[in-house]
Amino acid sequence: MRDQFLFSPLTVGPYRLSHRVAMAPLTRMRAGRPGDIPRALNVEYYSQRATPGGLIIAEGSPISEAAKGMPATPGIYSSNQVIGWRTVTDAVHAVGGRIFLQLWHVGRISHSSHQPGAALPVAPSAIAAIGNAFTATFERVPFETPRALTTSEISGVIDSYQKAARNALEAGFDGVEIHGANGYLVEQFLQSRTNVRVDAYGGSIANRTRFLLEVTRSVAEVWGTDRVGVRLSPFGIANDSGEVEPLPLYSFAIHELAKLNLAYLHLIEPRASGAGQAEVDRKDAPTASGLFRPIWPGVLIAAGNYTPASANAALSDGWVDAVAFGRLFISNPDLPERIRKGEPLNAYNRATFYGGEAEGYTDYPRLGVAALES
Template sequence: MKQLFTPFRLGSYQLSHRIVMPPLTRMRAGADGVPSSLAAAYYSQRATKGGLIIAEATQISQEGQGYPQTPGIYTQNQVAGWETVTEAVKKQGAIFYLQLWHVGRISHSSLQRDGALPVAPSAIKAAGNAYTSSWKREPYETPRALELHEIEQIVADYRRAAENAKQAGFHGIEIHAANGYLLQQFLEDKTNQRNDRYGGSIENRARLLFEVLDEVAEVWPNECIGVRLSPFNDVGDIADSDPEKLYTYVIKQLAERGIGYLHLIEPQVRSGLVEEMNHEAPSSVATMFRPYFSGPLIVSGGFDADTAEQALAARTADLVAFGRAFIANPDLPKRLKLGTPLNMLDKSTIYGGFEHGYTDYPSIDDIDKNTK
């Protein structure tokens, strides 16, 4: 039997296979951050009994928003919207986690309350273009460096989001500390040039991540908390002078805390909303950092059925996430098991829009019905 289709124990949850649907930003929520009425259909189409789905990156506050029409988890209307989605996914027997997100400087003042500047560990402008609230692309603005009391509020915002995720019916949460967003901005020294207790040493730069983790661990048991990292990934104009040393420390600390899983993004692939590659990165960060983390490890980044099997066989992964393949193939696990050809992805419909490119990709069963 292919290892992709062997069961796996993830904390208290029994998974029926090793194929994970990772967080995939689709920009289809309402202007108020409430998941669209189509989200329940979209996620339930991709849900399988005993399969793991990690819902799209979801901002913990308005300040944490970086793109138009992304969902939030900080108002009761947003919680109610997510409840509809979790109910639909649970009916299919899937395990459903929510990724908690604060973009930091990867935002635009048009998305902020009263047109305020985006925030970051330090007032350092990112290269590239932001999305405005009207979907235009404009150069990133120079962010405002966070004050110490504001960092305390961000930690509190993560806790509130964790509480709301539980209220909405999710099985667990994933902390997004990857892809150049706020927590990674604090981790890496290109973006963090603070001289207080959140800057300088690796321990100080990692402080916010672990304060967030400790705070949400008062809401969720550690076995229901995952953390996503992207070592060596330069998406979002991110970089560190010694990424191997930095992430060795971070991953060892995560292992000591006994988190539910570590989710690593391989750097030589598309990641996030910008397609960039770090050609100086190792061929596999999972291979590099696996010795420091013995708990459940999810890997993502351009895998197909063959390379996923190789990662599982080498034990550099316990679970493998398939991103864009899941967008175009609602029945991806079935297709991979049968060796059925995959639907082609329509890149023009990834971000924004309505049903087209979201809930209208055909399953094998749909195709069979139409050919009879």
Template sequence: MTLPSLFSPLSIGSHELSHRVVMAPLTRMRAGRPGNVPHALNVEYYRQRASKGGLIIAEGTQISPSGQGMPATPGIHSPEQIAGWRDVTDAVHAEGGLIFLQLWHVGRISHSSHQPAGALPVAPSAIAAAGNAFTASFERVPFETPRALETAEIPALVESYATAARNAEAAGFDGVEIHGANGYLLEEFLQSRTNQRTDAYGGSIENRARLVVEVASAVAGVWGPERVGIRLSPFGIANDSGEADPMPLYSHVIRELAKLRLGYLHLIEPRASGAGQAEVDHKDVPSAAELFRPIWPNVLIAAGNFRADTAEAAVAEGKADAIAFGRLFIANPDLPERLRRGAPLNPYNRATFYGGGVEGYIDYPALDAAKAAE
């Protein structure tokens, strides 16, 4: 029996990937303003990173105006945003690639400057996150105490995910990923430290998982489950998140999601939690993919501080079916080909991750360009 490798084909539902090097969803804060509309700069960024038979998971994209938490992040709730994303998906498809959209609501990880009419951000409970928010003008200020969602508001919230999924379909995406990780709204409902509700969405593990399952079911109803993925960070600590004992909670969640037959589960490895904000490599932590692989029957994508050798090993050993790369994909638009050849990698410039223009976004050289410059 031949072991799978990073460059073995892989099926996600009806989609056929020619390799297993996935581009992770990456917040870059470069959407056009006003309106948070994808524009020509974003089209070129994604076009550069498309590869034949490769999967891109586009950056977190707010499902509604109240879902926004950072400046210049794209949405999928206006006609202009749908049209802007259509230009992106057309460019990726022209290169032979596939692209899913990550559906995002940040919950309490926001600021009133992003919210309609300057309202407070919403969350499961009125508990402020530790740390600093990005305001609409890129300033950093302490997080505000959010407003707890009323029980009667939750059906409309679930429907806003379904509407965003329909809009993603109109924009030409090949599927969608639900963002249930990194301390944003859905994870806030999951975790006991951020969810102190006493209604049907709080208290027990089953109740705290209810919203995630309802959202996944609603989105699967739009796309068909095989074209829907979900991202979770069971051991994560990003954005003041974290569950004291993650195994009972996330084992329940993953088993319930498995019943929906979603196309893939995307797990962030704990050693990389918070990696977007600083260089991290948390020591002596478990492997999320290894722990939850036995209870997830479909494709499993792992992300978090992988190198070529560790990615290859994770796939060969069956711990994951594909590996998502973030920072390395920022700096290496042709990352799959570089990994295939064992070629050197461009270093990334953390100072240009968030906001700005061309620098650190579409000016990283591909292999052939790099050789020509030598």
């Protein structure tokens, strides 16, 4: 039977999913401005991709103004953003879908044009990323050297995660995912290249993992652990990230997270690190899900250059419990149905990934009504 594992039910936390084709969190830079507020266009986009019993992990949403690093990314720190997101969650629920929100702090992968008072971005340590930032006006300029957070400031950042978690609950989400991947703030604390602190949040692996665990526990105080997920990219190199010896660090982090009985762990496969910015397929890279499956007893979601066939094979082998598709979900709003029926997939247009309006966002064709009913 074609894709039999992709279309078997799965329990994630308190929710019973009807299939295992999840939508990955995807930065699209199309929130309403000023205010970075979800709008009618975003409602249409998410409702197009919702399915009965399907899981959507909504795009990364800055937990505070200081957490922002890219223009027109919908936040979760203002009352108007909460109201805007509520229109999205209501639309997804009307279809029968489930939707988690990804809580996001970019750390050093920001620019002073996004920051309150045009201040420098913050990070664990004052180490600039190599590459170019997005300014508030969509320009690309070299990253600035961030300001290192003081020890006393870290608790305030953790409080911002908890406030954002409360806002997500008010906005009607079914759960939240903590973004700990792709070179953003949580990963900056985890990795020795970006964390040279000498306090309780730096140095040893246990200390560098402290921020991730404290954020996770703080968010779980709002949601309960069974409605919180964490996303990691153990072998990733996006946004000038990358740990020299990732196995000891991530084995420890995942082992500690496993004690919390979370809704799921979401791993980005290294073959796709940086795939949002360019076509990447590192075929000789290790398999994160295969390596860490033995120490993760709960639901494991994997993402990264999966095809329907390779996703079904990974499920069959027991490496993963669900697969999150990104670029294929951009260009195929009815991706689960296309996979189930073996229909051709639309090609995506990379030029329309970031910013803009309906083009490359809500105008990709769906299967006909007759095909859906057959």
